[in-house]
Amino acid sequence: MTGRKNILFLMTDQHRVDTLGAYGGVRPTPVLDELARSGTRFDRWYTPTAICTPARASLLTGQAPFRHKLLANHERNVGYIEDLPDGQFAFSTALRQAGYNCGLIGKWHVGTQKSARDFGFDGPDFPGWHNAVDHPDYLAYLAGHDLPPYEISDRIRGVLPNGGPGNLLAARLHQPVEATFEYYLATRTIELLERYAEAARERDEPFFLALHFFGPHLPYILPDEFFDLVDPADVELPRSIAETFQGKPPVQRNYSAHWTFDTMPIETTRKLIAVYHGYVALIDRQIGRVMDAMARLGLADDTAVFFTCDHGEFTGAHRLHDKGPAMYEDIYRTPGLLRVPGEPGGVVRSEFVSLLDCTATILDLAGLEPKLAVDSRSLLPLVGGAEVPWEEDIVCEFHGHHFPYPQRMLRTDRYKLVVNPDSVNELYDLRLDPDELLNVYEHPEMAPVRKRMMHRLYQLLRERGDNFYHWMTSMYDVGATDYDPTLSGLDEATYQSPAP
The missing domain is CATH 3.40.720.10 (Alkaline Phosphatase, subunit A)
Structure with missing residues (x-):
């Protein structure tokens, strides 16, 4: 062989x-x-x-x-x-x-x-x-x-x-x-x-x-x-x-x-x-x-x-x-x-x-x-048992079954964030709630986790070229916008004129 x-x-x-x-x-x-x-x-x-x-x-x-x-x-x-x-x-x-x-x-x-x-x-x-x-x-x-x-x-x-x-x-x-x-x-x-x-x-x-x-x-x-x-x-x-x-x-x-x-x-x-x-x-x-x-x-x-x-x-x-x-x-x-x-x-x-x-x-x-x-x-x-750098989270996606239903998920060691544009978002603490029965997305004490994970998911989707991020740009706290979210090319704040 x-x-x-x-x-x-x-x-x-x-x-x-x-x-x-x-x-x-x-x-x-x-x-x-x-x-x-x-x-x-x-x-x-x-x-x-x-x-x-x-x-x-x-x-x-x-x-x-x-x-x-x-x-x-x-x-x-x-x-x-x-x-x-x-x-x-x-x-x-x-x-x-x-x-x-x-x-x-x-x-x-x-x-x-x-x-x-x-x-x-x-x-x-x-x-x-x-x-x-x-x-x-x-x-x-x-x-x-x-x-x-x-x-x-x-x-x-x-x-x-x-x-x-x-x-x-x-x-x-x-x-x-x-x-x-x-x-x-x-x-x-x-x-x-x-x-x-x-x-x-x-x-x-x-x-x-x-x-x-x-x-x-x-x-x-x-x-x-x-x-x-x-x-x-x-x-x-x-x-x-x-x-x-x-x-x-x-x-x-x-x-x-x-x-x-x-x-x-x-x-x-x-x-x-x-x-x-x-x-x-x-x-x-x-x-x-x-x-x-x-x-x-x-x-x-x-x-x-x-x-x-x-x-x-x-x-x-x-x-x-x-x-x-x-x-x-x-x-x-x-x-x-x-x-x-x-x-x-x-x-x-x-x-x-x-x-x-x-x-x-x-x-x-x-x-x-x-x-x-x-x-x-x-x-x-x-x-092979090597210790190599590896991502500490994973992104999953869904697009529908029986009807269109877009979702994106970010899973980390402890938490899971699910973005549902048509409905409530979900956040689960898998250490305290491994069966995912309690959605803590709106819990005030989870605000730092929610913000951190939303930023991270947004970043990963943009890096991959997954246009789901456009919805997140206007709907959630994802940080400063460095592009024209209307995609018009006419926003003076983001449009750079070509050099003369």
Whole structure:
């Protein structure tokens, strides 16, 4: 093998960080826990935005959502673009040009007209956001292994505000584990891994291979073994289930009604959380099959392994499900694991890092220029245990889901500021209130913190070129203005005449 690393990229969808044993979860996830033990665990790993398509586009491009401008899921698009433009930088294109084989098995969800193949990935095309149980290749897999078709019962859903049936949240799957879409995805990944291993061995061709599960995104549809794996009586409810929405943006209460939380008994909520943990266990087992195949093929010493997700999931926290216009830790802080051959294991880092940083890291592992991913930074120095200068805060953004709803967030060691132009802003003291129940933005004693964080967020948005800062210029105390906020070019105070 050359000095360039093979890369296995394992990704889930809508995955809570506290479901991993390595992050203090009460139920072990043995395969992922072993990856953390043998690699690096990042404890402050955030998504740039808690919505599938924009987050995945950021991973592909190394650009923040405001820059790549693919800002909403197709299924709930509210007028934004639906595909990345021609000529858009993508790490996969750079890897292909450098001689890498590139494959992606599973969820794509980066636009509608352009598929993963358009960006250089091998593998079947799975459009949409959920398990493609009617996909011809999956149906052929079932038929070829004499497995029964998809069938569900025991549906769990609440009642919508208009009296209609609520969104499907979970159901029992009448198939064996070997017939699940998760098992199928792992099988197809192993098959492609075997092909890439041969190319690496015989032609010295490195590979990037991604396995993107559609779960544990709701609805949680599982066979008996995992649907009943966790006893609901053993489920500890999240403390933020005590949410009152007092002093919070009203949109959060509306979202709670949309996800029908209050129309279901608390016992149903416990069952939902129990099934969610079962879903995580199913995925952990399938990742184990892929890791075993990698060891069998002799690839472990040459292959870097990532595990992360696009964003988190509420699962009842703050009386919410799914994700949406609320920038709580439940959906913005996510798991992030990375094992690089030759680097120490059991490393834990507390720096603020992002899903965005995977892009530069992938390029770095391939011996390419990480700066091609303009909003990304390679994590390899942190994996190596180096003490390097790093940002002491992180910015996240949101642009809407179901309807336009712009938000920006600044997270520091202790505090979180959320700017909501249409509503009340939010400030949380995460040391005293880790569940983010009390919005202290208007509390008089928080004025110095509020001012400091507003200044810092404004500065960072201006440096990045995120025009959200224009709203902040006129609405908040952000310091002296050094430009004409009307953008007219006619303000004598800021306009500089050209030299004669």
